[in-house]
Amino acid sequence: MKADxxxxxxxxxxxxxxxxxxxxxxxxxxxxxxxxxxxxLVTSAVKRPEQxxxxxxxxxxxxxxxxxxxxxxxxxxxxxxxxNTLYVAVLSTIGSVLSSSLVAYGLTRIEWxxxxxxxxxxxxxxxxxxxxxxxxxxxxxxxxxxxxxxxPLWVPTFFAGAxxxxxxxxxxxxxxxxxxxxxxxxxxxxxxxxxxxxMPLARPALATVGLxxxxxxxxxxxxxxxxxxxxxxxxxxxxxxxxxxxYGTYWHYLLAVSTLVTIPIVVLFFFTQRTFIQGITMxxxxx
Amino acid sequence: MNARRRNLRNGLIFCSPAIVGLAVFTVxxxxxxxxxxxxxxTVLKPATFVGLANYRALIADKFFYQSxxxxxxxxxxxxxxxxxxxFLLAVLLNAKVRGLAFFRTIFYLPSIVxxxxxxxxxxxxxNPDSGxxxxxxxxxxRMLGIPLQGPGWMQSPEWSKPSLVLMSxxxxxxxxxxxxAGLQDVPREMYEAAAIDGAGRGGMLWHVTVPFMGRHxxxxxxxxxxxxxxxxxxxxxxxxxxxxxxxxxLFYSLYLFQQAFSYFQMGYACALAWVLFAVIFVGTLxxxxxxxxxxxxxxxx
Numbered sequence: 001m002k003a004d005x006x007x008x009x010x011x012x013x014x015x016x017x018x019x020x021x022x023x024x025x026x027x028x029x030x031x032x033x034x035x036x037x038x039x040x041l042v043t044s045a046v047k048r049p050e051q052x053x054x055x056x057x058x059x060x061x062x063x064x065x066x067x068x069x070x071x072x073x074x075x076x077x078x079x080x081x082x083x084n085t086l087y088v089a090v091l092s093t094i095g096s097v098l099s100s101s102l103v104a105y106g107l108t109r110i111e112w113x114x115x116x117x118x119x120x121x122x123x124x125x126x127x128x129x130x131x132x133x134x135x136x137x138x139x140x141x142x143x144x145x146x147x148x149x150x151x152p153l154w155v156p157t158f159f160a161g162a163x164x165x166x167x168x169x170x171x172x173x174x175x176x177x178x179x180x181x182x183x184x185x186x187x188x189x190x191x192x193x194x195x196x197x198x199m200p201l202a203r204p205a206l207a208t209v210g211l212x213x214x215x216x217x218x219x220x221x222x223x224x225x226x227x228x229x230x231x232x233x234x235x236x237x238x239x240x241x242x243x244x245x246x247y248g249t250y251w252h253y254l255l256a257v258s259t260l261v262t263i264p265i266v267v268l269f270f271f272t273q274r275t276f277i278q279g280i281t282m283x284x285x286x287x
Numbered sequence: 288m289n290a291r292r293r294n295l296r297n298g299l300i301f302c303s304p305a306i307v308g309l310a311v312f313t314v315x316x317x318x319x320x321x322x323x324x325x326x327x328x329t330v331l332k333p334a335t336f337v338g339l340a341n342y343r344a345l346i347a348d349k350f351f352y353q354s355x356x357x358x359x360x361x362x363x364x365x366x367x368x369x370x371x372x373x374f375l376l377a378v379l380l381n382a383k384v385r386g387l388a389f390f391r392t393i394f395y396l397p398s399i400v401x402x403x404x405x406x407x408x409x410x411x412x413x414n415p416d417s418g419x420x421x422x423x424x425x426x427x428x429r430m431l432g433i434p435l436q437g438p439g440w441m442q443s444p445e446w447s448k449p450s451l452v453l454m455s456x457x458x459x460x461x462x463x464x465x466x467x468a469g470l471q472d473v474p475r476e477m478y479e480a481a482a483i484d485g486a487g488r489g490g491m492l493w494h495v496t497v498p499f500m501g502r503h504x505x506x507x508x509x510x511x512x513x514x515x516x517x518x519x520x521x522x523x524x525x526x527x528x529x530x531x532x533x534x535x536x537l538f539y540s541l542y543l544f545q546q547a548f549s550y551f552q553m554g555y556a557c558a559l560a561w562v563l564f565a566v567i568f569v570g571t572l573x574x575x576x577x578x579x580x581x582x583x584x585x586x587x588x
Contacts, residue, residue, distance in 0.1 A: 015382055015488070019488075023379055023384060026379055027379055027380075027384060027390050030376060030379070030394070031390060031394075034393050034394055034396075034397060034457065034460075036419065037397070037408055037409070037419075037457065038396070040408070040411070040412055040419045041408045041411075044411060052417060053416070053417050054417075055416070055417070056422070056425075057417070057419070099304035099305075100304075102301050102302075102304055103301065103302050103305040105301050106297070106298050106299075106300070106302035107302065110297050111298075112294045112295045112297070112298030112299070113295070114298075115298060115302070118305060118306065121309060122305055122309065125309065125313050127513065127567070127568075127571065128313065128317070128564070129513070129516070129517050129560065129564055129567060130517065131543050131556075131560040131563055131564075132316070132317060132320050132557075132560045132561065132563075132564050133312065133313065133317060134556075134560065135319075135320055135323060135328075135547055135553045135556055135557050136315065136317075136319035136320050136323065136557075137312065138330065138547075138553075139330050139553070140315075140316070142330055156308070156312055158304065159304045159305070159307055159311070159312060160304040160305040160308050190297045190301070194301070219399070219401040219402060221401075221402050221403050221520050221523075221524070222519065222520060236401075237401055237402070237403045240403045240404065240407065241406075241523075241524050244410075244524065244527075245527045251411060254407055254411075255407065255408070255411060258403075258407045258408055259404075261403070261404050262400050262401060262404045265399055265400065265401065266396060266400075269392070269395075269396065270392075273388065273392070277391070277395075277464055
């Protein structure tokens with residue numbers, strides 16, 4: 001990017017002055033379209049029910065009913081759902097980072113026969129539709145007595161995700177081998193090299209994996225839908241969807257809670273943009 | 288112990304999460320699911336072998352065809368529309384604009400909104416009477432002096448799938464980021480050569496950018512089609528799992544889920560899953576074969 005700056009004038013793909021106006025016009029138009037649903041979400045969340053249904057439409061809520069957030073949140077036990085969600089999300093984050101980094105280390109820093117085969121198999125599983133394994137896994141968790149516990153949601157994350165291994169593998173390969181060779185001569189074991197040398201150097205990549213794992217668990221809907229039965233074990237996503245099913249007419253509360261569930265993700269994104277975009281680019285993972 | 292054996296042992300230990308994980312969460316369930324697809328199975332009782340009965344029932348099941356049609360309809364519309372949108376946004380952002388981070392954030396954010404929240408939001412946006420989309424259509428109509436009536440969106444069998452396509456296009460930002468990264472890799476000299484040959488901007492986009500982006504376009508298409516074939520959560524949340532109105536949002540995965548967890552026809556659900564798997568597998572192979580030739584022709588091996 002930086003090297004290109006000097007060549008802007010001769011860059012044939014860079015639009016001229018008239019073209020730039022068009023580019024900005026299109027960008028603002030698209031921004032307005034993409035941002036409009038967020039505007040609608042937040043403004044609807046602070047309207048009174050009768051304002052929500054008003055015709056013609058009320059663009060700016062008057063008065064602003066802030067209490068919708070508090071009332072919507074306590075309409076169902078969302079504080080409990082938040083605690084459940086955090087429990088699953090934190091364990092999933094730890095599990096994904098630990099297990100995927102161990103595997104990526106074993107695939108890149110240790111020479112052993114079969115590591116290529118393992119990597120290719122792992123990548124191949126990404127094409128397998130989840131519906132194929134859904135029923136046997138459900139049956140397995142029933143036999144283990146794990147249905148209606150959080151275990152089906154976080155235990156699998158301790159067994160390495162293919163996407164995360166792929167992402168970390170690229171990063172681990174870039175760490176110079178001399179570092180670990182020097183440590184080996186000093187008598188360090190693989191564990192010491194993994195924990196003391198590679199892991200600290202891989203911090204940005206580990207942060208990416210952790211971030212994706214956390215957001216994935218926070219947003220996950222299908223897992224809780226299959227495995228959680230008791231209302232006390234609902235996650236935010238499941239609680240919100242049930243809220244919509246049972247109290248579909250309480251739009252002001254529904255939208256207020258939807259806003260509250262979305263805000264942490266948006267905030268997290270703002271603070272970690274660079275890590276995030278790099279990660280997406282590296283894995284091709286879509287949201 | 289020599290170094291080779293030590294490496295083998297260490298390699299296996301470090302990779303054991305993946306090895307155990309593959310065995311327990313992939314190999315075992317894949318095989319079990321194949322077996323169950325030939326069984327009558329409710330989870331509560333042991334599976335009983337019924338041969339091809341599930342597959343035979345499937346061929347005669349009108350909901351199987353309906354859900355297949357709905358899914359195909361959704362995939363054919365949402366994948367190209369999402370890709371074109373994502374590509375266009377990436378090309379715009381690549382024009383070295385000011386405020387890149389600002390625009391990128393706005394385009395990207397929708398793709399990470401929790402799916403339940405975005406489903407609730409879109410159901411409300413597309414509310415036929417009080418939603419923003421129909422209000423805008425109404426306003427445009429009044430501006431032009433002709434009465435415009437917005438459609439019933441999720442309440443109408445004809446408009447429910449387009450509604451979901453709209454929502455998925457809003458979330459195309461994830462693909463945009465991939466395209467944006469790909470655009471950085473297009474060699475500058477190719478544009479300069481094209482300029483010397485007298486190509487206009489449109490010509491460059493079509494003859495230089497698109498072919499060089501071939502790898503990314505193929506990747507996004509394959510992942511997009513695989514994702515669309517498993518489309519589930521928004522349809523489930525918005526219709527309460529019913530696939531209404533008139534079965535117009537009964538997508539393949541939704542029907543499969545109903546069979547498994549509403550009717551406990553687990554064997555039948557497994558048969559449905561294996562048909563889906565076969566379609567995805569064959570489709571991807573054919574696609575790679577076709578695009579392999581495309582890549583050859585464009586010099587992007």
